């Protein structure tokens with residue numbers, strides 16, 4: 001059986017949990033106590049040398065990086081589909097997943113992690129302010145792309161929406177009020193049963 005190593009407050013783990021629920025895939029849970037450093041323990045580093053969550057194992061396969069895991073789940077369990085059937089739609093999903101990580105996730109972690117877990121006096125405020133500029137630029141680009149649309153790609157809920165929702169769930173933590181198309185899209189995503197079932201505290 002597929003086994004998922006994760007933490008309930010981890011955004012990248014949440015992506016995989018959402019896909020598992022959407023696709024009704026049975027799996028075994030292995031929660032790592034990250035506060036106790038279990039993700040840096042030798043047994044876990046033997047599976048994932050980067051010491052991050054999520055990781056999955058199945059039939060001898062050990063796989064980490066949330067987007068690689070999402071693609072694996074899609075390839076092995078194509079129903080219900082979380083990517084469009086046509087190559088162009090599929091390529092657009094890949095593009096958005098990549099941009100979500102390199103243009104948004106990179107910066108949200110600079111702001112969200114300290115705001116959730118670090119006392120204010122230890123914040124690197126200039127770094128967080130610089131990250132906020134990039135985050136707001138990205139949200140403006142999303143607003144243009146989403147205007148008049150229900151979802152990012154092909155008018156269906158896809159892996160790209162999953163990647164974004166777990167990061168943008170923390171907009172209130174960043175004290176960002178999203179523009180209208182992004183707000184409506186996020187509301188659509190965050191009220192799905194799979195998102196509600198995996199919702200961490202902010």
Ligand SMILES: N[C@@H](CCC(=O)N[C@@H](CS)C(=O)NCC(=O)O)C(=O)O
Pocket residue numbers: 009010011012013039051052053054064065066067
């Ligand atoms: N690119 C990775 C990011 C995973 C990640 O950063 N996970 C965080 C928790 S949300 C983590 O394990 N952090 C611990 C660390 O970096 O030491 C993915 O997509 O899976």
